[in-house]
Amino acid sequence: MPDRYEIEQLVINDSFINYCFNRNPSDTAHWKNYLSEHPEEAATFAEARELVLGISLMLIETKEEEETAVIPMHPRRKNLQTLFAAAAIAAVIAVSTFFLFRNKPEVSTPQLYAFSTALAEKRTIKLPDSSTVILNAGSELLLDKDFGRKNRSVSLKGEALFDVQHDAQMPFTVGVEGYDVKVLGTVFNVKAYPGDKKSETSLISGKVEIYLKHTASAYKTLLPKEKFVIVKDLEALPASKAADIKPRTPSTTIMPLSYNRNQVNVETAWSQNRLVFENETFSDIRQKLERWFNVQIIFEDKVVEQYTFTATFEKEDINQVMKALQASYGFKYNIKGKEVKISHQNRR
Structure with missing residues (x-):
């Protein structure tokens, strides 16, 4: 020595x-x-x-x-x-x-370490603390500049599945629009895409605490197979009136996780390259399809948006998915480049 x-x-x-x-x-x-x-x-x-x-x-x-961004720190x-x-x-x-x-x-210069995925892309990231993150399509993960030294704080736009290493002295925190998720060591999924009506945190194992923005104490504590859902207020207020209106309390709820008939967890199926719809409307699955296949879907009839589907896809392309969904309702569709136009069967 x-x-x-x-x-x-x-x-x-x-x-x-x-x-x-x-x-x-x-x-x-x-x-x-x-x-x-x-x-x-x-x-x-x-x-x-x-x-x-x-x-x-x-x-x-x-x-x-x-x-695949695997950080060599395991x-x-x-x-x-x-x-x-x-x-x-x-x-x-x-x-x-x-x-x-x-x-x-x-x-003092703010410095964040960013990871992102394009549409139709997924990425697995190994963080310096040996936690693993799988980023879904169209997502961005930011690490705090002091990650691993003074904190384990990250922020997320989009969707990610986290497998967090236990560290009682330094909890892992995920910040998204409207709330924070605090954990010691667990597996959970966070879905918080900008522009989506809802944001969800689904707990697979362990325990997480939900903190609404600007609150000091935990708002909710999740148990395994539960998910926290917060409905966003997407209505923009005119600048002249915004100062006179008190912000509305977001609508929140705790729900059980969803499973399909084969007992596949709907919330995390994407991380296993499964595209799962469970009694969802065409309007609801529109953004899933757009992110999954990097396409733009245009509904030419309102009635089409209310069609509901239950299905699971793994290796199919966008044309094969459309054909399979078409078998349920017989709608018409046309794919031109990355644009998918969908219309009611009897439309003229």
């Missing part, structure tokens, strides 16, 4: 990396014990830990360009030292820069 650790040695040490992410109890105990015996190295350890977490987020940004992975060694040059540069500018005043 060296007389004194240098920052460059610590940032490529697997045991120290585990300590930084609190992954291995024996590694955590070892380095805490070492620090208690060598308090003079506390500043060095703190700087090294900041670099380890910074390199982790740098690796996130590098991997984001891949079709505790079962055996080549962590190789990954961090590859980033050692960046670490040395960061260390040099730190000592060069350490006496200059810091400028």
